[in-house]
Amino acid sequence: MQLYLPIAELPVDVFLVLAMGLAVGFISGMFGIGGGFLMTPLLIFIGISPAVAVASVSSHIAASSCSGAISYWRRRSIDFPLALMLLAGGILGTAVGVWLFTVLRTLGQLDLTIGLSYLILLTAVGALMIYESVRAIVRAQQGKPAAPRRAGSHTWLHKLPLKMRFKRSKIYVSAIPVWLIGFVIGFVGAIMGIAGGFLLVPMLIYFLRVPTATVIGTSMVLTLITMASATVMHSATNHLVDAVLSLMLMVGGVVGAQFGARAGQNMRGERLRLLLGLLVLGVGLRFAYQLVVRPDDLYSIRQVIGT
Amino acid sequence: MTRALAIALGLLLAGTGTAGAERLVTSISRHQVLVSSSFTGTSIVLFGTIEPDSPTARRRSDYDLAVTVSGPSETVVTRRKERVLGIWTNTDSRTFVNVPGYLAVLTSQRIEAITNAETLRRLQIGLANAVLPQQIGADIGDVASDDPFRVNFIRLKREQGLYVERTNGVTLLTPTVFRAGIPLPAGTPVGNYDVDIKIFSGGVLVARANSAFELVKVGFEQFVASAAREHGLLYGIATAMMAIFTGWLASIVFRRD
Numbered sequence: 001m002q003l004y005l006p007i008a009e010l011p012v013d014v015f016l017v018l019a020m021g022l023a024v025g026f027i028s029g030m031f032g033i034g035g036g037f038l039m040t041p042l043l044i045f046i047g048i049s050p051a052v053a054v055a056s057v058s059s060h061i062a063a064s065s066c067s068g069a070i071s072y073w074r075r076r077s078i079d080f081p082l083a084l085m086l087l088a089g090g091i092l093g094t095a096v097g098v099w100l101f102t103v104l105r106t107l108g109q110l111d112l113t114i115g116l117s118y119l120i121l122l123t124a125v126g127a128l129m130i131y132e133s134v135r136a137i138v139r140a141q142q143g144k145p146a147a148p149r150r151a152g153s154h155t156w157l158h159k160l161p162l163k164m165r166f167k168r169s170k171i172y173v174s175a176i177p178v179w180l181i182g183f184v185i186g187f188v189g190a191i192m193g194i195a196g197g198f199l200l201v202p203m204l205i206y207f208l209r210v211p212t213a214t215v216i217g218t219s220m221v222l223t224l225i226t227m228a229s230a231t232v233m234h235s236a237t238n239h240l241v242d243a244v245l246s247l248m249l250m251v252g253g254v255v256g257a258q259f260g261a262r263a264g265q266n267m268r269g270e271r272l273r274l275l276l277g278l279l280v281l282g283v284g285l286r287f288a289y290q291l292v293v294r295p296d297d298l299y300s301i302r303q304v305i306g307t
Numbered sequence: 308m309t310r311a312l313a314i315a316l317g318l319l320l321a322g323t324g325t326a327g328a329e330r331l332v333t334s335i336s337r338h339q340v341l342v343s344s345s346f347t348g349t350s351i352v353l354f355g356t357i358e359p360d361s362p363t364a365r366r367r368s369d370y371d372l373a374v375t376v377s378g379p380s381e382t383v384v385t386r387r388k389e390r391v392l393g394i395w396t397n398t399d400s401r402t403f404v405n406v407p408g409y410l411a412v413l414t415s416q417r418i419e420a421i422t423n424a425e426t427l428r429r430l431q432i433g434l435a436n437a438v439l440p441q442q443i444g445a446d447i448g449d450v451a452s453d454d455p456f457r458v459n460f461i462r463l464k465r466e467q468g469l470y471v472e473r474t475n476g477v478t479l480l481t482p483t484v485f486r487a488g489i490p491l492p493a494g495t496p497v498g499n500y501d502v503d504i505k506i507f508s509g510g511v512l513v514a515r516a517n518s519a520f521e522l523v524k525v526g527f528e529q530f531v532a533s534a535a536r537e538h539g540l541l542y543g544i545a546t547a548m549m550a551i552f553t554g555w556l557a558s559i560v561f562r563r564d
Contacts, residue, residue, distance in 0.1 A: 002345070002347045003344055003345075004342060004343065004344050004345065004346040004347070004493075004528060006524060006527070006528040006529075006531040006532045006535075007531070007532060007535055009494065009496065009497060010493050010494045011346060011347045011348075011493045047494070059546050059547065059549070059550045060550070062547060062550035062551065062554070063549075063550035063551070063553045063554045064554065065554070066550060066551050066553075066554025066555065067553070067554035067555070067557040067558050068554075069554075070554065070555060070558035071558050071561075074558075112391060112394070112396045115394060115396055116394070224551075224554075227550075228547040228550065228551065229547075231543055231546050231547045231550065232540065232543035232544055232546075232547050233543070234543065235535065235539045235540065235542045235543025235544075235546060236539040236540040236543050237539070239535045239536050239539050239542075240535075241535065241542070241543060241546055242531075242535075243531055243535070243542070243545075243546050243549070244344075244531060246546055246549070246550070247549065247553075250549070250550055250553040250554075251553065254553050254554050254556070254557035254558075255557055255561070257554075257557070258557055258558065258561040259561075290395075291394045291395055291396070292393065292394065292395070293395075294390075294395060295388055295395055297463075298387055298388045298389075298459075299385060299386065299387055299388075299456075299459035299460075299462075299463060300385070300386050300388075300397070300463070301383050301384065301385050301386075301460055301463045301464070302383065302384050302386070303381050303382070303383050303384075303408075304381075304382040304383065304384055304402070
């Protein structure tokens with residue numbers, strides 16, 4: 001069934017878009033990530049212009065993270081103080097990221113910078129997660145105490161001042177690394193146009209030792225806030241959010257996120273981290289392939305909006 | 308003497324110009340194409356007859372037709388990838404300023420066979436002869452038709468079905484009655500379209516006519532598009548609320564306990 005989209009100005013297959021929303025929503029609910037890094041390329045692939053895709057995906061991510069966040073909230077696995085502290089760093093990071101975006105664009109190095117940072121981030125994060133989770137799984141199978149959470153071990157992170165206690169996550173850390181992580185996520189998000197959930201989740205797990213249980217719910221609250229504001233900002237400045245496309249993606253997304261969240265909670269932490277690592281590395285390798293292999297078409301055209 | 312020469316020259320120009328002995332009567336199947344939620348592309352038909360200006364005029368029959376349909380203008384960046392440090396990345400780009408978002412050239416036979424190359428270029432017949440101005444530094448100007456950015460821009464637009472060149476696009480039903488189908492694919496931009504019809508005989512332009520149609524969004528599509536454009540902030544807040552509501556609804560519907 002074809003439906004004409006009023007802003008994207010082309011018809012799409014309703015069931016295809018619903019299925020895409022469902023699949024990405026499932027992954028989103030399972031891992032507590034937005035899934036924008038999967039959905040945006042999918043939409044561009046079916047012919048929607050990149051500007052409309054990025055703007056409309058933000059509302060889809062808001063919907064599926066809202067649906068996921070509510071079900072985590074019922075299970076009391078959201079750390080609101082942690083989310084707020086991350087958000088404080090995130091706002092500053094976004095501002096600096098937008099500034100650097102403009103500087104790089106005037107230097108004409110934006111495409112290369114974005115390409116390389118995507119590649120390095122995705123492959124490095126993916127590889128590290130796979131390495132760590134495989135080790136944890138092997139350790140568990142050998143019957144050794146599967147406790148990477150060393151209560152007594154203190155890294156340099158724990159020597160920093162401004163210590164705060166996050167009760168839900170059962171951690172007692174300085175606010176500085178929390179702000180820093182928020183800053184990095186906001187910064188990367190502004191430059192690469194992603195919410196950064198796939199970076200936030202591993203950072204919280206490995207640097208702050210937040211238990212996997214609260215990580216996902218907390219990440220979802222953060223994603224909900226940033227993506228709901230991104231929807232409003234995109235609509236107010238570029239007028240490129242396609243509400244009809246958004247609604248179709250949302251309906252698929254929220255249903256998928258519900259099943260995903262359930263699947264995620266029934267899975268062991270290290271297995272979940274292994275799967276997310278494989279997913280992130282896969283997208284990274286796909287990206288590397290695109291950058292290294294000679295493209296089929298050296299030319300591309302894109303309409304300039306707002307001139 | 309000078310005066311006589313001027314008159315003679317004037318007559319000569321009139322003979323080779325548009326003021327021929329033919330009159331062109333055209334009709335288009337739809338002047339307004341409505342884009343509703345079920346729009347998946349369409350086509351409209353142009354009909355026309357070539358009539359002698361006066362009953363006594365000599366009737367020719369070897370007519371060639373060229374119909375050019377151009378849609379709303381847009382600005383498009385064409386980028387080229389090159390290998391930098393082993394990575395394929397966009398390096399060079401050209402900005403095409405106010406070029407037609409849709410351009411169809413429909414003719415009754417091979418474009419080169421209609422008239423000489425100079426006339427084709429002057430009358431902008433064929434995609435190769437269309438004026439596609441580029442931003443060159445502070446200036447805006449067209450470049451040679453074999454410029455790689457121009458060639459690839461046209462190629463990519465043709466792949467999208469938005470630039471069309473059909474040498475069998477105009478059918479002469481009788482020696483003086485013709486028909487041309489204008490294909491409008493799904494991604495055709497919304498806006499005003501100009502139709503320019505030129506008739507040649509023996510390589511000379513003998514008559515020219517213009518027509519127009521428009522592509523407009525209607526109903527719900529129109530409502531959403533104008534809301535997004537005119538009330539961006541409210542539209543954004545409404546979309547964000549819709550996202551939160553949908554998320555909340557799903558968590559109620561799928562609640563297990």
